[in-house]
Amino acid sequence: MITLNHYLALASILFCIGIYGVLTRRNAISVLMSIELMFNAANINFIAFSKFITPVFLTGQVFAVFVITIAAAEATVALAIVILIYRHHKEINVDKINFLKW
Amino acid sequence: MSWLTPDINFKIISPELIILIVALLVLILEPLLKGRSKNILPHISWIGVALALVSVITLWNREELGFNQMFILDNFSCFFKIIFLSGTLLVILSSISYLKEEKIFHGEYFSLILFATFGMMLMASSLNLIVIFLGLEIMSLCLYILAGFRRYDLKSNESSMKYFLIGAFASGFLLYGIAMLYGATNSTNLKEILIFTQGFENPLFLFIGLGLILVGLGFKIASFPFHMWVPDVYEGAPTPITAFISSGPKAAGFSALLRILLFAFGSLHIDWSFVLWILAVLTMSFGNVIALSQTNIKRLLAYSSIAHAGYVLVALVAGGDSGISSAMFYLLAYTFMNIGAFIIIIFLGEKKVNLDDYSGLVTKYPILGITLALFMFSLAGFPPTSGFMAKFYVFSSAIKSGYTGLAIIGVLNSFVSVYYYLRVVVIMFMRAPVDEVQKVPIPFFLGLALLFSVWGTLHLGILPQSFLTLAQNSIFSPF
Numbered sequence: 079m080i081t082l083n084h085y086l087a088l089a090s091i092l093f094c095i096g097i098y099g100v101l102t103r104r105n106a107i108s109v110l111m112s113i114e115l116m117f118n119a120a121n122i123n124f125i126a127f128s129k130f131i132t133p134v135f136l137t138g139q140v141f142a143v144f145v146i147t148i149a150a151a152e153a154t155v156a157l158a159i160v161i162l163i164y165r166h167h168k169e170i171n172v173d174k175i176n177f178l179k180w
Numbered sequence: 181m182s183w184l185t186p187d188i189n190f191k192i193i194s195p196e197l198i199i200l201i202v203a204l205l206v207l208i209l210e211p212l213l214k215g216r217s218k219n220i221l222p223h224i225s226w227i228g229v230a231l232a233l234v235s236v237i238t239l240w241n242r243e244e245l246g247f248n249q250m251f252i253l254d255n256f257s258c259f260f261k262i263i264f265l266s267g268t269l270l271v272i273l274s275s276i277s278y279l280k281e282e283k284i285f286h287g288e289y290f291s292l293i294l295f296a297t298f299g300m301m302l303m304a305s306s307l308n309l310i311v312i313f314l315g316l317e318i319m320s321l322c323l324y325i326l327a328g329f330r331r332y333d334l335k336s337n338e339s340s341m342k343y344f345l346i347g348a349f350a351s352g353f354l355l356y357g358i359a360m361l362y363g364a365t366n367s368t369n370l371k372e373i374l375i376f377t378q379g380f381e382n383p384l385f386l387f388i389g390l391g392l393i394l395v396g397l398g399f400k401i402a403s404f405p406f407h408m409w410v411p412d413v414y415e416g417a418p419t420p421i422t423a424f425i426s427s428g429p430k431a432a433g434f435s436a437l438l439r440i441l442l443f444a445f446g447s448l449h450i451d452w453s454f455v456l457w458i459l460a461v462l463t464m465s466f467g468n469v470i471a472l473s474q475t476n477i478k479r480l481l482a483y484s485s486i487a488h489a490g491y492v493l494v495a496l497v498a499g500g501d502s503g504i505s506s507a508m509f510y511l512l513a514y515t516f517m518n519i520g521a522f523i524i525i526i527f528l529g530e531k532k533v534n535l536d537d538y539s540g541l542v543t544k545y546p547i548l549g550i551t552l553a554l555f556m557f558s559l560a561g562f563p564p565t566s567g568f569m570a571k572f573y574v575f576s577s578a579i580k581s582g583y584t585g586l587a588i589i590g591v592l593n594s595f596v597s598v599y600y601y602l603r604v605v606v607i608m609f610m611r612a613p614v615d616e617v618q619k620v621p622i623p624f625f626l627g628l629a630l631l632f633s634v635w636g637t638l639h640l641g642i643l644p645q646s647f648l649t650l651a652q653n654s655i656f657s658p659f
Contacts, residue, residue, distance in 0.1 A: 155325060
């Protein structure tokens with residue numbers, strides 16, 4: 079029997095993988111993918127809470143649909159920015175794009 | 181399951197609708213207009229913003245819920261909408277000549293600014309975490325693009341990418357926090373969360389959720405451990421966008437923070453105010469101390485904006501009626517004085533951002549020199565400017581709530597900040613001008629924006645009573 083706790087554990091593991099990825103990966107696309115993992119961890123939480131705690135109301139599931147939409151929009155903007163940077167630098171390594179420093 | 185009839189009330193969202201329609205209109209007209217006729221786009225935008233401002237004022241003193249409790253119209257949201265819209269108005273007016281100079285005069289610029297304003301307005305007038313999150317993302321996505329609007333410029337690209345990566349990272353935290361809060365309280369509605377937190381038992385989820393939301397919004401308002409993006413983004417972004425980012429989105433983040441902390445979590449004030457106390461002290465001190473060593477004026481104002489976020493956090497720690505109203509008054513005053521200072525940097529252009537470029541400014545442009553000095557005095561908190569009144573109300577509300585130590589740290593911090601604000605004034609007034617470049621006349625609309633922000637800075641400083649009463653009438657009922 080899969081309980082709420084299983085889903086929450088899965089979500090928190092995914093969230094931590096996401097944070098780890100953002101902090102350690104140096105490729106802009108990988109960082110973006112790690113951020114998507116964090117969003118999806120939150121989505122799993124929303125749907126699990128919606129199913130187990132408030133099965134009558136669909137608040138959590140509706141929220142998850144909104145988050146998926148926003149994640150798609152965010153990916154679009156991010157890829158546009160990455161392409162722009164690649165055109166100028168021929169490089170998408172986050173560490174090497176570093177002109178602004180005091 | 182029963183079907184709910186849609187609860188639609190166009191009247192209460194009329195300012196948002198005006199902004200949205202104008203933004204779409206500008207977006208549609210952009211490809212249709214050719215050549216010089218594109219010049220009307222900024223004018224359409226600022227007239228739309230002015231209309232929205234009028235419609236906000238007509239909605240004053242009404243309290244209505246709409247859209248199945250997703251949207252709330254109260255004086256609190258109206259006051260914040262006045263802050264956002266006057267900031268947007270100033271930025272649009274002052275960026276017309278800048279965009280032509282930088283050869284990036286595109287209609288999308290204005291529609292993106294308007295969409296971002298729309299997102300902020302949604303954030304300020306929502307009682308539901310779903311809509312707060314949606315508003316935040318609408319705002320942020322537009323700002324990521326705007327930060328990289330000087331496409332050919334490497335610094336602007338980098339600022340856009342840094343802003344995006346850190347902003348999206350913060351949104352991830354905020355979202356996970358909202359999910360935890362939803363699990364703990366079974367609702368995303370702040371009123372229901374409020375009823376829940378007044379109960380005796382508060383589960384661990386609730387505090388995890390609140391902590392993650394604090395992290396997420398802390399990035400947006402640039403409080404201490406989450407401030408790393410601020411100087412880089414402010415330096416690289418086009419100057420009007422820097423002015424925009426430092427006023428509106430910061431105020432929007434604070435509006436969400438005020439609603440969540442002081443409304444939904446008002447009964448747990450003792451639990452979170454300690455964390456915020458530490459954050460406020462660190463934010464103020466860090467911003468002011470690092471600003472001392474800056475030589476680029478955009479970076480200097482970036483660190484100063486971190487410090488100012490710390491002052492507003494003091495008002496949040498104080499809480500209660502006076503805390504909320506002084507935070508709102510502070511954000512309004514900050515919008516005028518900060519955008520005012522940026523307008524002069526916008527006029528001088530993207531190449532003159534070092535402090536040395538400002539030497540002898542007052543002999544070349546007497547009006548600009550004197551107004552920049554006024555804004556610097558206001559940011560430092562000298563009477564009779566708005567900065568003094570705003571700081572005075574914030575610190576007196578902190579003392580009223582028994583946080584005397586915090587108020588003392590705040591006052592000491594503003595002494596530190598006097599050094600770097602006055603350094604700009606000294607460089608402008610006491611040094612000889614470096615180059616003999618031809619004098620350029622001040623563009624009309626930029627001058628208008630400058631006049632408007634000078635009026636705001638002086639009016640809020642000399643006759644603060646009217647706006648202070650407005651702020652006091654617009655608080656929501658806290659605990």
